[in-house]
Amino acid sequence: MVLFTIGCKTSSPEPPKKPNIIFILADDLGYGDISSYNENSKIQTSNIDQLAAEGVIFTDAHTSSAVCTPTRYGILTGRYNWRSTLKKHVLNGYSKALIDQDRKTIAGFLKDNGYKTAGIGKWHLGWDWANVDAGNDSIDYAQKVKNSPVTRGFDYFYGFNGSLDMAPYVWIENEQPTMVPTKETVNTGKQVWWRKGPTSDDFVHEQVLPHITEKTVQFINENANKEEPFFVYMPLPAPHTPILPTEEFLGKSGLDNIYGDFVLMVDSVVGEVMKALDQQGIAENTILVFTSDNGCSNQADFDQLATKGHDPSYVFRGHKADIFEGGHRVPYVVRWPAKVKPGKSDQLVCTTDLFATAADVLDVTVKDNFAEDSYSFLSALGVESTLPKRESIVHHSINGSFAYRKGEYKAIFCPGSGGWSFPRPNDEAIKDLPPFQLYDLSKDIGEENNLQAEKPEILEQYRDELAKIVSDGRSTEGALQRNDGSEVWPQLSWMTSKQKE
Structure with a gap:
């Protein structure tokens, strides 16, 4: 017997649904x-x-900088922070937008590829307050800000401009301040201090972290199971100062230190x-x-925590701001149950790499003029990828x-911590x-034995x-690009020196 159909079309299998992506960024949390x-x-x-047990835990992951603003720039642009106009230090709460209006961010990239994008939390990349050119005291908080996150690829934004200890303390939803500040607040207590500045009635420092969480969960609930996938960038203000665990978490760590309690809140x-x-x-x-x-x-x-047997930097030298490992080696956990089996990876990873990895997931080619320092780590998650893995990384400290x-060796081009x-x-x-x-x-994860005199050939190779990488404007393959701002690199004066010794 022959079976046949008349006038029927064979249905094609539906393409796999694009994954949602959520990126949670803690602030000043140690490895x-x-x-x-x-x-x-x-x-x-x-x-x-639990997240680590269900995903991949990276043991050799690093931020592109040892401080706040530059790392955030690298995450969103896939580009080393020192290629921007900010060559050292961080922005403040009144700073103008650091990300150039023509630069593609990962939010903009994902938006171009069908995602609804949201940023909720600490921005610290600057925007232009109304009338800020006339001085900080002349800002018109009733007016919208310009060059905000919604002009940098985000469909929705809710957050504040600087760190939680940087005035002004004003919530911005999309481009509009939620309230005009009518008072000034300041706190000077140890670990809980913040700078004096304008504060809105709806901005309560102790409730900022819970509020960000509430807003993020609300966005997830409202956008779950829709045809359009979503991307959430969730930069937390904690456990950065002011260290403000709510009553529920006070004393919970048992360390007699509110920092430990704040980590548990994170x-x-x-x-x-x-x-x-x-x-x-x-x-x-x-x-x-x-x-x-x-x-x-x-x-x-650190001294008090040491009395309890706890070291936020683990076995690494230094801490925030430093060029040493403790300044930039961080926990990095990725979970994707549909595709990724739990495990541990020693693949070298930088926080700039989210951009290329997301593009790899979507099988979309990244153009030459963005994400210049982003490598996909998809293969390290056990997912098939044809893209090259990261083999080297550039670190950067607070003073530039x-x-x-590269490999087992790390060359530091300054005599101390840089921080x-x-x-x-x-x-x-x-x-x-x-x-x-x-x-x-x-052999020396604590960076105690300086080999610069014993292995000058490695130091020379790494300098070259x-x-x-600096002069090419990129560390990935592709057309050469220009760095932003001045091409003067005081910390790399040897680049133009005829004597390399």
Whole structure:
């Protein structure tokens, strides 16, 4: 018997649904603060540990800078922060927009590819307040801001401009301040301080983290299970100063230090996001990433935490702001149940790499003039990819000092920390130190044995490779690009020197 059909068309299988993407960025959280990363951690981060158990935990992940603003620039642009006009330090709450209006962000890229995009939390990349050119005291908070996140690829934004300790303390929804500030607040207590400045009645420092969480969960609930996938960039203001755990978390860490309590509050935020995904039934096809913008700040009180046996920097030297590993090596966890099996990866990863990885997931080619320093880590998640893996990385400290890592060796092109730990850039001890440092991280993860005199050929090779990355305007394959602003690099004066010794 022959079976046949008349006038029927064979249905094609539906293309796989694009995954939702959520990127949670903690602020000043140390590698050693996460119990799944630090076997000796005295802070038990159960929700982040669950995320790690269900996803891939990266052990060699780094921020592009050891401080806030530059790292955020790198995440959103896929470009090293020092290629922007900001060559060192960070912006403040009154700063103008750092991301050029013509630069494609990951939000804009995903929006072009069918995503609804949202940014909720600490921006710290500047925007243009109304009348700010007349001075900070002349800002018209009744007017919309310009060059806001919604002009940089986000369909929706809710947040504030600087860190939680930087005035003005005003919420912005899309481009409009939610209230005009009518008072000034300041706090000077240890660990809970913030600078004096205009404050809106609806901006309560202690409730900022819960409010951001509420807004994010609301966005997830409203956009779950729609035909259009979503991307959420969730930059938290914690556990950065002011360190303000709510009453529920006070004393919960048992460390007699509110920093530990605030870390547990951050962990709870991750749990709330995971809970929302589960309740909406969309966890399976959501890529959820958790990391930090740099190492732990010394505001956590390292000395006091040491009396309890806890080290936020784990086995690494230094902390936030430093060129040493403690300044930029961070926890980095990625979960995608639909595609990724749980595991651990020692693949070298930079926070600039989210852009290329998202493009790889969508099988979309990244153009030459954006994401110049972004490599896909999709293959490290066990998902098929034909794109090259990251083999080297450029580190950057708060004062603009550079380091270059490739394989087991890390070359540091300054004599000290380049940041806040000893020896600081202006310490007297700097005068007696070699101008450069070279460490074999496979044998000396604590960066104690400087090999610059023993292996000058490696230092020379790394200087040349770094010089090329800087001058080419990119570290990935593609057409050469221009860096923004001045092409003067005080920390790389050897690039133009005829003597390399």
